Amino acid sequence: MTPLTEVSPVPSRFPPSLLAASREGLAEVSAALAEAVDTASHARRPAGPIPAGTPSDVLAAAAEALGPAQLPAEGLGTKAALQLLTTVLVEHGIDLSHPRAAAHLQPPSLAVAVAADALANAGNASLDTYDSSASALAVERWLIAVLIRLAGLGERADGVLTPGGSLSNLLGLLLARDAAALRRGVNAREAGVAALPGPVVFCSELAHFSVHRACAALGLGEAAVRPLPVDEHRRLRPAALSAALAALGPDRTPLAVIATAGTTDFGSVDPLPEIAEIAAGHGIWLHVDAAYGFGALFSPRLAGRLAGLELADSVxxxxxxxxxxxxxxxxxxxxxxxxxxxxxxxxxxxxxxDDAEAGYDGLLGRSLQTTRRADAVKAAATLLAHGRAGLGRMVDACHDLARHAERRILAEPELELVSPAELTTVVFRYRGTGRPDSADDLNGALRRRLLESGSALIGRTDARTAGPGSPTRVCLKFTLLNPTATTEDIDGLVDTVLETGRTCARLTEESAA
Structure with missing residues (x-):
């Protein structure tokens, strides 16, 4: 057997720049991004926020640009691969930085967050264990501590990052379920839902659909959800909650009350102090879904709307x-x-x-995930770079745009304001001249025509236009999350909606004739 000392080292066939976390790899990432940016500057960016054409046409063009759907025998190389994908994403994708991109709660990303995310991805940390993350653990704990103070939750509070608001709501309800089981003196992890006969979760009729999904995933069933009516401001009625709790029979187990701080369509915030008092009086877990509204805390102007958030059991x-x-x-x-x-x-x-007792522990016990990426890095970079005041100015800028859109809609006889600017959304309708149901068809067609033309990207929803109890109608929605947009941009967006509405109305009349 050849002694180990006599074995000649075999050089690696791969350069150090192959791996992003190495010094050479980080330089490669920087160079590759610079080349991708150069490619993007030469790509044929759509004139509007979304490529013109039908979905089948746009997706077919993107697929054709990618080439045959087969793994190449030999790779294209870093430069060519990134150039190809950059071209596909720019020429056939959406541009959330465009001032007429106003469809969803999907903002344009901040540059500092994207840069920090690339850095975190290069390290590829996982937050489940110390030896998978090290410093990334400190970044997440710092971020959680900052957010706890912003929410006013107190010294015993804690938190964890998740892959989305739906998963945060699922985790919050899981904790609520286990707390209810403990009140009954059982271990829900071992006994399952059988320990909780007739589980009930209360929320407003405008709560996010993920509440129903979470109850299904937890084995409670979607029927466990009891939607309650809202008032004229689209907020859960505390009296309705009290009445529903009083009507529960002994065969029912109230698990949680879900309050919403920023409904998806309207930005309305349920009366948190009153709901918290009712939940506490019945010993029920209060979860606040502030997926949308939490950002209002950055703004001195809007932060007061979330008064009572500090009373929640989970957020x-x-x-x-x-x-x-x-x-x-x-x-x-x-x-x-x-x-x-x-x-x-x-x-x-x-x-x-023994490792955990020695300090070699991670965050496995706070999450449903095992491998969990260091998403806190991009958020921490943003908070450090812009601070509360900088983010507050961005929130106020978007709120100002929404209020301008509200005023402009009110000034247009062809448009009907359905919901004012509570946060950064405005819901409205193109009136049309026919029956309400024909106006529903008209509003749906109007949005699709905007999408096909590529000229504007706006939202759509169903909403009651005549108060509680009235029928829902198809409505249009501006979701304004671009702080660099101007009031002139909003005027142009409204003008485009009006022009497209008139075209759709004329085509409808011609087809009817």
Missing amino acids: TLDLHKLGWQPAATSVLLVSDTTAFAALDRQVAYLNPT
């Missing part, structure tokens, strides 16, 4: 909405760190007890 917040982060950057905050106890796991190859 969902999405920094990929009013935080301008690349998706997804969601967080679940809890008022008491012991709420995470049911998630705790000891796994021999991840966090054995």
Whole structure:
């Protein structure tokens, strides 16, 4: 056998720049991004926020640009691969930085967040264990501490990042379920939903659909959700909640009350102090879905709308909405760190007890995930770079745009304002001249025509236009999350909607004739 000292070293066949975390790799990333930016400057960017054409045409063009759907025998190389994908994404994708991109709670990403995300991706940390992340753990704990203070949750509070608001709501309801089981003296992790006969979750009729999905995923069933009516301001009625709780029979287990701080369509905030008082009086977990509205806390003008948030047992917040982060950057905050106890796991190859006692531990016990990327890095970079005041100015700028859109809609006889600018959304309708149901068809056609032309990207929803109890109608929606847009841009967007509405109305009349 040849002695080890006599074995000649074999040089690697791969350069150090192959791996992003190396010094050479980081330089390669920087150079590759610079080349991609140069490619983007030469690509044929659509004139509007979305490529013109039908979905089948646009997707077919993108697929053709990518080439045959087969793994190449030999790679194209870094430069060619990035040039190809940059061209596809720019020429056939949406541009959220365009001032007429106003469809969803999907903001343009901040430059500092994208740069920090690239840095985090190069390190490829995972937050489950210390030896998978090290410093990334400190970044997430710093971010959670900052958000806890912003929410006013207190010294025992804790939190964790998740892959989106739907998953934050799921985790919040899981913790609520386990807290309800503990009140009954059982371990829900071991006994399952059988420990909770007749589970009930209360929320407003405008709560996010992820509440229903979460109940289904937890084995409670979607029928466990009890939607309650809202008032004329589209906020959950505390009296309705009190009445529903009083009507529960002994065969029912109230698990949680879900309050919404920023409904998706209207930005309305449920009366948190009143709801918190009712929930506390019945010993029920209060979860606040502030996925949209939490960003209002950055703004001195709007922060007061979230008064009572500090009374919640758990809070969902999405920094990929009013935080301008690349998706997804969601967080679940809890008022008491012991709420995470049911998630705790000891796994021999991840966090054995003696390692954990010596400090070599991670965040496995706060999440439903094992591998979990360092999303906190991009958010921490944003908070450090812009601070509360800088982010507050961005929130106020978007709120100002929404209020301008509201005034402009009110001034147009052809448009009907359905919901004012609570945060950064405005819901409205193109009136038309026929029956309400024909106006529904007209509004749907109007939005599709805008999409096909590529001239504007606006939202659509169903809403009651004549108060509680009235029928829902097809409505249009501006979701304004671009702080660099101007009031002139909003005027142009409204003008485009009006022009397109007139065209659709004329075509409808001609086809009817």
